Amino acid sequence: MFGSTGSGKTHCLEGSNSDPGLASLIGDNLFNLMEDKRFRTSTGQGNFQFQIKMRYVEIVDEEVRDLLQGSYGVSRNTLQVVLNEWEGASVNGVQWVPMANQHQLADFIANGSRNRTQKQNEFGRMSEKATAVFSLEITQITESGSDTNVLVSRLNIVDLPSCEILNEDPEALRVKQGSTLNRGIQALNTLIRELSANQHGDNAYYEGSTVTQLLRDSFGGNSLTMGIFTVQYGDPIGSTLTLRAMKRCQAIMNFPVINDNRTIGLLRKYRIELAAH
Numbered sequence: 001m002f003g004s005t006g007s008g009k010t011h012c013l014e015g016s017n018s019d020p021g022l023a024s025l026i027g028d029n030l031f032n033l034m035e036d037k038r039f040r041t042s043t044g045q046g047n048f049q050f051q052i053k054m055r056y057v058e059i060v061d062e063e064v065r066d067l068l069q070g071s072y073g074v075s076r077n078t079l080q081v082v083l084n085e086w087e088g089a090s091v092n093g094v095q096w097v098p099m100a101n102q103h104q105l106a107d108f109i110a111n112g113s114r115n116r117t118q119k120q121n122e123f124g125r126m127s128e129k130a131t132a133v134f135s136l137e138i139t140q141i142t143e144s145g146s147d148t149n150v151l152v153s154r155l156n157i158v159d160l161p162s163c164e165i166l167n168e169d170p171e172a173l174r175v176k177q178g179s180t181l182n183r184g185i186q187a188l189n190t191l192i193r194e195l196s197a198n199q200h201g202d203n204a205y206y207e208g209s210t211v212t213q214l215l216r217d218s219f220g221g222n223s224l225t226m227g228i229f230t231v232q233y234g235d236p237i238g239s240t241l242t243l244r245a246m247k248r249c250q251a252i253m254n255f256p257v258i259n260d261n262r263t264i265g266l267l268r269k270y271r272i273e274l275a276a277h
Contacts, residue, residue: 003163004163004230068097088221129165229243
């Protein structure tokens with residue numbers, strides 16, 4: 001979700017009681033698809049099982065917080081982004097919560113949304129400078145005879161900070177508001193420019209911020225990515241920045257692969273080799 005303040009990007013993710021957002025709609029349909037697949041597999045000669053887990057984190061001023069921890073009585077602590085040999089860029093210590101059905105998922109989405117930052121400082125509302133990453137991990141296990149196939153998929157819906165800050169001089173902004181408050185959106189803007197100019201992603205700098213580290217697969221990596229760019233009437237600056245980013249993102253090339261047993265093992269092997277160097 002990329003857009004300026006008030007353009008509706010956060011509402012598009014979270015929705016409301018009367019107007020469900022993308023997170024709830026996708027989760028609802030996902031459970032229906034998995035149950036249908038289990039029914040169709042059971043009528044044949046195979047066995048199908050699945051598990052859906054949820055994660056919901058927010059990055060504010062380069063700090064990562066687990067929005068779901070408050071939902072089950074655990075105090076929220078600052079977390080760190082690490083390179084995991086199985087997952088790639090991940091959040092160390094974050095809670096992946098198993099979901100039993102779409103109703104439980106909807107409740108956790110609502111609780112996570114309520115836990116998002118409501119703070120303000122001298123530079124305005126912190127929510128306008130926050131990034132939220134809602135994630136579902138789907139594990140599918142299909143058994144047919146002596147063969148067992150495991151397929152792991154992850155869906156990330158990302159609510160990025162308001163983009164109008166990109167219209168200001170980055171150096172002046174760092175002096176005025178500090179070096180970390182707007183680092184996420186500025187580093188992402190730089191990354192988008194680099195990847196759009198060089199589709200192979202050679203020398204792309206993902207370590208510029210916590211946000212760009214977490215979005216390594218979404219921009220130029222192992223992912224199918226759809227951008228939702230929100231504009232609003234009466235906001236020429238924000239709309240121009242949004243449409244400019246959209247045009248650049250159209251030139252970025254990703255390299256998605258199917259994450260089955262063998263591919264996951266190969267990716268782990270290469271990540272270990274990269275970490276060793």
